[in-house]
Amino acid sequence: MIQKKAIVVGSGILGMAAAKSLSELNYQVTVFERSLKAEGSSIRNFGMVWPIGQHSNKYLERALQSRDTWTNICKNAGIWHHSSGSLQLFTNKIELEMANEFYDAEIHHRSNLKILTAEKCLEMAPNLNQKNVIGGLFSSTEVIVESREAIRVIPTYLAAKYNIEFNFGKTIVESTTGKVKTSDGETYLADIIIICSGYETNLLYPSIFETAPITISQLNMLRSAPIAHQIPAICAGLSYLHYDSYSTLSQKNEYQNFCLEKYPNQVKNGIHLLVSQNHELALTIGDSHEYGNQLDPFQSQDIDQFILDYYAEIMNKNDIQIAQRWMGKYLKMTNGESEWIQEVENGVFIFNGPGGAGMTLGWGMAHEIIPKIA
Numbered sequence: 001m002i003q004k005k006a007i008v009v010g011s012g013i014l015g016m017a018a019a020k021s022l023s024e025l026n027y028q029v030t031v032f033e034r035s036l037k038a039e040g041s042s043i044r045n046f047g048m049v050w051p052i053g054q055h056s057n058k059y060l061e062r063a064l065q066s067r068d069t070w071t072n073i074c075k076n077a078g079i080w081h082h083s084s085g086s087l088q089l090f091t092n093k094i095e096l097e098m099a100n101e102f103y104d105a106e107i108h109h110r111s112n113l114k115i116l117t118a119e120k121c122l123e124m125a126p127n128l129n130q131k132n133v134i135g136g137l138f139s140s141t142e143v144i145v146e147s148r149e150a151i152r153v154i155p156t157y158l159a160a161k162y163n164i165e166f167n168f169g170k171t172i173v174e175s176t177t178g179k180v181k182t183s184d185g186e187t188y189l190a191d192i193i194i195i196c197s198g199y200e201t202n203l204l205y206p207s208i209f210e211t212a213p214i215t216i217s218q219l220n221m222l223r224s225a226p227i228a229h230q231i232p233a234i235c236a237g238l239s240y241l242h243y244d245s246y247s248t249l250s251q252k253n254e255y256q257n258f259c260l261e262k263y264p265n266q267v268k269n270g271i272h273l274l275v276s277q278n279h280e281l282a283l284t285i286g287d288s289h290e291y292g293n294q295l296d297p298f299q300s301q302d303i304d305q306f307i308l309d310y311y312a313e314i315m316n317k318n319d320i321q322i323a324q325r326w327m328g329k330y331l332k333m334t335n336g337e338s339e340w341i342q343e344v345e346n347g348v349f350i351f352n353g354p355g356g357a358g359m360t361l362g363w364g365m366a367h368e369i370i371p372k373i374a
Contacts, residue, residue, distance in 0.1 A: 003028045006374070007180055007188060009172050009204070010043030010196035013146065013147075013358045016154055017193045017366035018351050023162035025374050030181070030188065031155070031164060034171035038151045040198055042358065044221065045327035046284050047147040048233055050360045052086050052139045053243035056109035059338055059357075062364035067143055070141050077157035079150045080279045083121035086142040086233040087116075087124055089314045091132040094258060095237040098249050099137040105248075112140035123232040127319045142233050144279045147359060175204050177346045192374055193348045199331050201352060203345055210293075212342070213335035214353060218295045219287040220303045224320040226281040236314050238263065238272035265306045273310050283320060285311055285359040291332065299327050321373075330356055339365055341373070349373055 001250075011033035019306045047068050051063035074081040090096045097101040103113050114137070121136040122128060124343070131369050155166045176182040179189050195201055199216050202209035240246045240255055249255075259267050266272070270289030277283050288303045304325060311317060332355040333340060340353030356360045 004191040005030070005189065007032065007190040008192045009175065009194070010198065011155060011166060011168070011181070012040050012196065012198065013151065013362040013365070014351060014354070015194075015196035015360045016151075016158060018196055018370055019164050020158060020162060020363075021366040021370035022192070022374060023164055025371060027192070027374065029162070029164045029191070031166045032170045032172050032182070033166065033168045035171045040200075041328050041330040042151045042298040043148040044276050044326060045356070045359060046286065047145045047148055047278070048274065048276050048359060049143040049145065050086070050233075051141040052110075053239075053245050053357065054155070054249065054360065055244040056106060058244065058369065059361060060109065062368060063184070063357075063360045065244055065367060067141065069367070070143055070145060072355065073154060074145060074150065076161075077153060079153055080146055081150075082144045082277075082279070083140075084232045084277070085138060085140040085142050086235060087121060087231075088137040088235045088237075088239060089121060089125075089133050090135050090137075090237055091129060091313055092134070092237070092271065094251055095240070096135050098246070098255060099135070099223065099239055099249050100250055101251070103137065105359055106245075110139065110141070114138045117225065120123060125234065125315075126229045127227060127316045129316055130172035133314055138232070139288050144233055144278070145359070165327060172204065175345075177348060178272050193368075195344075195350045196352060198352065199329055201331075201350060205350070208342070208344055208350075212340065213333055213337070214331050214340055215291045215334050216293055217332045218290045218354065219286065220299055220307065221326050222281055222304060222307065222322050223324040224283040224285065224341070225323045227283060227319050228281075231275075231277055233277070234273070234275035234315070236310070238266060238275045238310065239274075241267070242272045251326055256293050263310065263332065264275060266310050269303050269306055270306055271303070271310060273307070273314070275311070275315070282323070284328060285320075287328075295329075297327070299325060311359055328357065332356070339369070340345070341369060
């Protein structure tokens with residue numbers, strides 16, 4: 001029996017996840033990556049695997065499946081990861097009330113939730129702002145991976161375990177049914193082609209990109225020098241406005257009005273605080289969200305400061321020294337969906353669109369969807 005061939009374009013988290021699932025379906029898989037090593041949105045993030053942000057009736061199970069895959073791969077490949085859990089910190093009564101409502105609604109789906117006093121929060125995060133924090137919500141499901149290292153190590157592991165071939169520094173300039181062509185004029189044949197090139201999908205299929213229900217999200221990110229304490233992953237009240245898991249909370253509209261008055265700069269710039277910590281105890285801090293298909297590439301010092309101002313609401317800002325700053329980009333669906341799966345030609349599929357949840361949903365997304373289209 002002749003083994004079917006698959007080509008995956010892009011070696012970020014979605015490309016690797018698609019390649020793994022195709023290999024498990026007995027395809028001979030080749031991955032093409034235009035860069036010499038991954039440098040896109042898959043390494044420009046928090047490294048957070050974040051089930052707490054997924055709605056229990058939608059993609060929570062997909063997130064948990066991804067988390068388990070991350071844990072398994074990291075263990076087998078010797079990649080650092082930390083089952084840190086997440087701690088959402090609150091500074092006012094309405095945030096705490098919303099946490100209690102969330103707990104009551106979700107405890108049957110998420111048995112790992114705990115409402116914590118300010119004192120218990122301080123035990124978990126000694127560098128929090130004791131003047132402001134009045135309590136927190138802890139979840140044990142979240143995992144941190146140092147994505148800028150892991151994304152570049154995993155191809156070696158996948159190549160060895162699944163016999164997947166990775167071609168770095170090879171740019172796909174043309175894709176059509178049954179074949180792709182590289183910038184050096186070579187042609188490669190395949191039974192199925194999966195396009196996982198993020199916002200650069202427009203280079204292969206510009207007309208489809210222009211009419212698809214997607215936009216680009218651009219975000220400001222910061223990293224600190226190492227701090228003295230190990231802490232769980234951190235978020236705060238403004239995360240209520242960002243994650244689908246909180247969409248049905250009864251006080252959400254009231255809280256949004258509260259935030260428009262108290263945190264106008266943060267709301268305007270799509271800021272909600274996330275803090276992850278790597279193996280060196282450095283913190284990744286962010287982020288903001290600017291949307292559009294044509295965004296300026298210039299990082300705003302004002303937006304960075306708005307992020308740090310909100311950080312200081314819940315954390316001790318004197319503990320950190322900013323060591324790095326960068327910008328990230330990812331595709332975001334505008335129709336409320338969590339993925340962009342489209343057969344653009346016979347046997348050629350766009351596989352993209354989980355927005356800022358690629359780390360959280362990528363492996364589970366491929367595990368669920370690739371068998372349906374391959």
